[in-house]
Amino acid sequence: MNPLGAQKAKNLRRLIVVGQGAAGLCAAVSAMTSALASGVDLSVTLLDAAPLADSGGNTRWSPSNIRLQADHHVAPGFVEAIVAESSGLADRDYFQELADQAPAMADWLVSLGVVFQSPPYYLAKGPARIQPVGGGVALINALLARARELGIEFVYEFSLTQLLTDAGSVVGVLGTDAHGRIQTHHADAVVLACGGFEGNSGMRKAHLGAAAENYRLISHGTKYNDGAGIRAALDIGAQAAGDWRTGHAEPVDPRSQHPAPVVLVYPYGVVVNAQGERFFDEGAGLMHETWERFAHQMQFELPSQQAYVILDAKLLNIADYARAIRSDVPPISAPTLEALAPALGLPLASLSHTMSAFNAACPVDHQGFDATVKDGLACAPVGQPPKSNWARALDQAPFLAWPLVGALVYTFGGLKTNPNAQVLGDNGPISGLYAAGEITGHFYQIAPNSVAMLRALVFGKIAGEQLVRDLRHSAAM
Numbered sequence: 001m002n003p004l005g006a007q008k009a010k011n012l013r014r015l016i017v018v019g020q021g022a023a024g025l026c027a028a029v030s031a032m033t034s035a036l037a038s039g040v041d042l043s044v045t046l047l048d049a050a051p052l053a054d055s056g057g058n059t060r061w062s063p064s065n066i067r068l069q070a071d072h073h074v075a076p077g078f079v080e081a082i083v084a085e086s087s088g089l090a091d092r093d094y095f096q097e098l099a100d101q102a103p104a105m106a107d108w109l110v111s112l113g114v115v116f117q118s119p120p121y122y123l124a125k126g127p128a129r130i131q132p133v134g135g136g137v138a139l140i141n142a143l144l145a146r147a148r149e150l151g152i153e154f155v156y157e158f159s160l161t162q163l164l165t166d167a168g169s170v171v172g173v174l175g176t177d178a179h180g181r182i183q184t185h186h187a188d189a190v191v192l193a194c195g196g197f198e199g200n201s202g203m204r205k206a207h208l209g210a211a212a213e214n215y216r217l218i219s220h221g222t223k224y225n226d227g228a229g230i231r232a233a234l235d236i237g238a239q240a241a242g243d244w245r246t247g248h249a250e251p252v253d254p255r256s257q258h259p260a261p262v263v264l265v266y267p268y269g270v271v272v273n274a275q276g277e278r279f280f281d282e283g284a285g286l287m288h289e290t291w292e293r294f295a296h297q298m299q300f301e302l303p304s305q306q307a308y309v310i311l312d313a314k315l316l317n318i319a320d321y322a323r324a325i326r327s328d329v330p331p332i333s334a335p336t337l338e339a340l341a342p343a344l345g346l347p348l349a350s351l352s353h354t355m356s357a358f359n360a361a362c363p364v365d366h367q368g369f370d371a372t373v374k375d376g377l378a379c380a381p382v383g384q385p386p387k388s389n390w391a392r393a394l395d396q397a398p399f400l401a402w403p404l405v406g407a408l409v410y411t412f413g414g415l416k417t418n419p420n421a422q423v424l425g426d427n428g429p430i431s432g433l434y435a436a437g438e439i440t441g442h443f444y445q446i447a448p449n450s451v452a453m454l455r456a457l458v459f460g461k462i463a464g465e466q467l468v469r470d471l472r473h474s475a476a477m
């Protein structure tokens, strides 16, 4: 090698990014872009456990609703709302950075060819959101195209198991390839963007509880997120954060094999268990305020882990009702409630008793019914939980029902990171280690609506920029 070549090789810095979802792709592209802009000679390799055709993790299957206004800014009170929902446990500085950096991230994605729209909410209103046209696949395609232009290398079917360290700094990763052979990749910096532990039944059981072991996963890509990145970082002294006991889940139709076959019209009907009894207040809040708890209730509190939502013909008069039903399997339909019970396999006497008591308690005048807001149409049936909104007697044929189960989307427990996307150990940032997206632990108690994708994108981008700053700083010393 000539002296110039030797000098160039000496200056070359290597980055390993683990995980090819939104967070990993943003980190890889932003790191290479920052390196080019600041004269750092960087090579970037992105490793993913999935084969190419399946790569993209949860991101590929996500409609990717992003809690930003059409002007790419967060709505007023964004940080305060998230901190309040977490009972004060959320890291205010982290979410403030998310709010501050979100507009630049969204503008950057637009510059890479992503087109955003402002989608209507399911039926009930919720926070302002934008969404890439084409969903998560469009994000992946835009970022992959840019990554390829930048010469980023991709390795598929590599499963990370361990981080390599030297004198407290992360210097690479170890894992297995498609044939189970051990492979190592040395690096000057590593970004972990390999998701939560939702795809790992043992970790689900250990942290969420025994009934989580058989939790249905919301999409095909969810299974790859095996928690190995979290464990590898904890093994070298990273701090844990986030709510390890729970995660985000949604009610889906178990008959459908499609990704995320959600049925989100349950607030407008009655939900019963296998005994034909109501067990929660279907109208306790707007849909995005109740769906996660409802899904967990089915999984953890019902012995059969399945429920049934029952509606009547009035559903068909709710504007755009079909937008809230993503199951490809038609509902079970019957001309009477008596005929519906055997069709669902529910005990007739019990279901009739439930429905009679419910119908008798509903307001006679339901002119004020409004599916889009908490309309205050409430009832308190004897011997049943109340229904706080949208309480209308079910009395018009045909009667329609969907079976429902909970489906896990992502877990909350993960790594502690600061607003620079640096992974924190007991003595501050761990040198050479960054993390973004689901692998980081920042959610507590309930998922802040439409923030999961936002934080993957924003902190992925921040990780790439920060690590290049750190590489320059270390080179200057």
Ligand SMILES: Cc1cc2nc3c(=O)[nH]c(=O)nc-3n(C[C@H](O)[C@H](O)[C@H](O)COP(=O)(O)OP(=O)(O)OC[C@H]3O[C@@H](n4cnc5c(N)ncnc54)[C@H](O)[C@@H]3O)c2cc1C
Pocket: 018, 019, 020, 021, 022, 023, 024, 047, 048, 049, 050, 055, 056, 057, 058, 059, 060, 061, 062, 063, 064, 065, 066, 136, 158, 159, 160, 161, 193, 194, 195, 218, 219, 222, 224, 225, 226, 227, 228, 229, 259, 260, 409, 410, 436, 437, 438, 439, 449, 450, 451, 452, 453, 454, 456
């Ligand atoms: C159906 C669905 C709907 C959703 N809807 C929304 C929504 O509307 N709004 C919103 O904000 N969020 C939504 N989410 C959640 C959001 O999409 C995810 O939180 C986000 O995409 C996570 O991005 P990520 O990059 O952190 O992880 P992922 O996209 O999951 O990527 C992780 C990658 O790491 C790889 N990997 C995992 N383990 C390893 C390992 N050991 N070694 C190597 N590679 C590994 C995986 O193969 C994967 O490619 C939804 C998710 C799903 C599935």
